Amino acid sequence: MATNLTVEKRNTEKRSFLTELRNKGHVPANLYGYGTKSVALSVDEPEFIKAYREVGRNGVLKLKVDGKDYSVMVQEMQVHPLKNAVTHIDFIAIDLNKETEAEVPVVLTGDSVGVKEGGVLQRVHATVNVKALPSDFPEQLEASVEDLNIGDSLYVKDLPTGSKYEILHEEDEVIASVVPPKLQDEETDPETEEADEAGDAPESSESVADDGQEGQEDEKKDE
Known part of the structure; x- marks a missing residue:
């Protein structure tokens, strides 16, 4: 059963209205999608x-706008990174009898064998x-x-399946992997080693010849 949420249409003529809206504990929002044109809304943040x-x-959610009901899902929600407050919401109106697409979180459980041995668990997809x-x-x-060793991966095919939903990814797509730990002492770059060796090498024949010629000219000047 959908949860009811009453909202109001908002003024879009003045930008200062958004600041006033947020100061009153309301969040600017938009409604669009099935059976409606785009509508600018104001939502009470605690109620939302x-x-x-x-x-x-x-x-x-069952959104009530001017006495009319819309079945909606939250398409996008923006949250302030410091205040942890909702700053904007996009509601998409849906047909309850028609399939739609959405992102579903992937929750990894257990302690990996590979991590216990010093490996690092890297997530590729959080949803x-x-x-x-x-x-x-x-x-x-x-x-x-739990059963992942160093070098092993968890794939889309390892996620739970159901008859009422379809995961829209290839089965061999990686969700997470256990990778070897980084080496504490990284090997010296071969190019750096070559540069160091070049610095210790004797001068080239060309430079030695130039120095010899300069020495002869200095002797002539002394004479």
Whole structure:
């Protein structure tokens, strides 16, 4: 069941209105998609956060705009990096009977054997693209990395599958890998070694010849 969220249309004529909006604890937002034109909205931030936590990242919200209901998902949410406050929201109106695409988080569980031996776990994908009906999106996809040794990888084919959703990636695409630790003492660059050897080498015959010629000229001057 979708969670209700009442919003208001907002004024887009004055840029200063956005500052006033945020000072009052509201967030500027936009609604677009199925069955609607783009609409500028104002959302109460505490109410939005409460509703968002109830339905989850890919959950369905029932947005009430001027007495009309829209089934929506959060397409994008911008958060201030320092204040941890929501600064803008994009809502996309959806058809509940039509499949759509969304990003689903990948959660890695367990302690890798390779990491215990000194390896480093590197993540390639924190999320994967999934296709499903709006009500059938998994909240997250969990996969264990316990059996990964150094040099092993976790692939898309290792993620849990379901009959109600489709992962839109190739099966052999890497999700995470356990790589060897970096060497503490890196080997000297061969080019650097060559440069050092060149610095210790005797002068070239050309330079020696030039020095000899200059010496002869100095002797003639002394005479």
